[in-house]
Amino acid sequence: MNRAKVPVKHEVKKAYFHALRNAFLIWNPKKVEEFESKMRKDGVDEKEIDAMKYFKPHLYDECIERHAPAPRILYYRVRAVFALFGNMVDSKTKKPLFNAAAWRKANEVLKEILHGYYSDPPGTILYSKKMKSDGTVMRNKYGMELVECFRGTNRVEAYHKKLHPIVKSKNCGVKMAAFLLAEMRHRHNQNISVLRRGGFPVLGHYSTHKIDQLQELYLHNHGCVLYPGWDSASAYKPTDESFDTIALHHSELQDALKNRREQLGDVKLTKDLQYMCDAMGVPLPFLPFSGKDGKAECQLFAKLMLMHKGTLDDVKFALEWCKHVDPEQNIHAKLPCHIRVQAAKFDRNQRIRATMEKAKNGRDLLKELHSKILPAMLEEESGSSDAQADDPPETAASPPSAKTATSRKRKSLTAGLSHTLRAPTRPCHFPVPPPQAMHNAPYVQHGDMIIGGSIPLQGPRKKRVCTLCLRNNGVNSPTCPGRSSHQHCKFFHLNNAPKLWHPHPLTLPKKKTKMCRKCGIVGCSGVGGHKYCTNNK
Incomplete structure (x- = not known):
């Protein structure tokens, strides 16, 4: 709307x-x-x-x-x-x-x-x-x-909207592109069926041929289907419909291509071109005019257009083109739409060429005028700096006078009437900043990273001591593990009571209580498994 x-x-x-x-x-x-x-x-x-x-x-x-x-x-x-x-x-x-x-x-x-x-x-x-x-x-x-x-139209446009960037960003052949689009369409239809169709099963995968086999096997063994809402694609009758790469030509063009293929005999085609022939049911593929490898096609088209008289009939022109088709010479069959597009380009180029010929006298006069209106070309002196300007600046700052003002006016009138030809130079490095633009700090900070000398601290760090030992006049407060937490103090409890410290605390081994299931003895090696039992051999 x-x-x-x-x-x-x-x-x-x-x-x-x-x-x-x-x-x-x-x-x-x-x-x-x-x-x-x-x-x-x-x-x-x-x-x-x-x-x-x-x-x-x-x-x-x-x-x-x-x-x-x-x-x-x-x-x-x-x-x-x-x-x-x-x-x-x-x-x-x-x-x-x-x-x-x-x-x-x-x-x-x-x-x-x-x-x-x-x-x-x-x-x-x-x-x-x-x-x-x-x-x-x-x-x-x-x-x-x-x-x-x-x-x-969102239901239709939402699917087709993502196809353009996907196809544009991926480089693949015609056959691979057709298979990828078919797989994408298959997955999209299955996902939409799960959302929109009642009773459609949630499979968790896209291998529907396995579901068809499982349905047939389940029906054969149990007399019923596993998924009532599932329809097998193999159960439908085959039709004359075709998908993906379809034929767009008429029967006359098909017959003309068939006769041309018989004249050429065996023709070697790439896998993509052979796929197009098989998908469209044609002996030779239809391809548009190409600017890269289609020089022979453009020359042949220009020759036929110059020989043609009257109004262009794209269908008859496509039939006439079939007589010159030769894949080995990069001359492929064309559809009528290919002929129309190329004819429009050819007509435009012809009109441009005619316009250029018509304006030849004016272009010659313009070229002569431009040759007269030119600055004086000066060659660069050997050893001169690349940064030297066309017009040299004044060397000394003289006090303003009438003579200076006259010379300055004369230079302004003649500025730009000469041009010094300079040879291209190599790319220069990044200019080094002047010393006054640099700082003298001992370190440099880039974000959270500091590069350079040590960072000046505000003051010396205070030594940590165990406050529990210090409270009870202990002499080991600087070295006691209780500096981090009171519960780690080795000399005093939290209630300020002294601990009975042993240099090597006694640790009793854990008592084994598990019993071997084979011999019934506690501590037997068969606790880890019957085959390790050593008492019942």
Whole structure:
């Protein structure tokens, strides 16, 4: 829809779009009443309900279906919105909501409404219930069932939108690209089936041929299927439809290519070209004109175009082109659309060439004029610096005088009339900063890293002592482990009682209590396993 464009900061814009949305789409009145009654029971007053309709309409959209009425009803609903809000003036800018261009677009929208472009097709269900993973219907906090709309083009465009950057960023051949797109389409269809189709199983993988085999095996052994909501693709009859790489040519072009292939005999084709032939059912592949390896094709096309007289018929030209097809010479078959595109380029190039010939005299005069209007070219003296300017600066600062002012004026008039030709120089290094721009700090800090000398501290660090030993007049406070925590003090308890310190504390070995299951002896090696038992051999 090429709707009427309105000012972004117009004070009537919000109310206009709210009314326009309600004019195009009508909510189910029974569900609206049910939803509002549940909100009233939950403590929502009428003002809040009206505010939700105005500022949060998605709360209604997610649980109430809408429909676009027939053209004869929709026309007057939308026209009334245009008539009401179109001439409303903003209090600050003093401009109406619709200008002349907006009124023209609004009238076009009304004409399209009468043609039925915006009304729902009769008898078509455009909503489905949102389902949970356990098969139950999703509900909002008020207990209303959530619905999902099929109206719009987002379902189709969302999938195709990601194909362009993916194909553009990946370098692969025609055959590999077709297989990758087929795998992507297969996975997308399976994921959408899990979301949209009732009873579709959640497999956890994309190898559907294994599910087909499992279904047949389960049916053969048990007489029933494992997944009732699963349909095998092999159960459908084969048709003449083709997907991925499809044929776009007509029967006459097919016969002409077949005759040309018989004349050429055996032709060596790459894997991609052979795949195109097999997928499209043609003896030789159709390829567009290429600027890299298509020099022979461009020359042949120019020759045939110069020989052609009258209006160009792209179909007959494609049939004539088949007589010259030779893959070994990089001359491939063309579709009529390839001929049309190349003919437009050829016609443009011919017109450019004719224009250049027509303007030859003027271009010669312009070239002669440019040769006259040139600065004096001076050769650079040997040993001169690369930084020397065309016009040498004044060497001494003399006091201003009449003679100095005259010479300065003369130089300004002759500035730029000469140009010194200098040879290109090698790339120079990054200029070294002057000494006055450098600091003399002993270290440099880059973010959280410090490079250089030691960082000056504020003062000497205070020695740590065990405060528990110090409190009890202990002499080992500087070396006691209790410097970190009182519980590690070796000489005093927390209640200031002295500890009985032993230089080598006695540790008793742990008593073995596990019994061997084979011999019943405590401490037997068979505790770790029956084969290690040494008492029952």
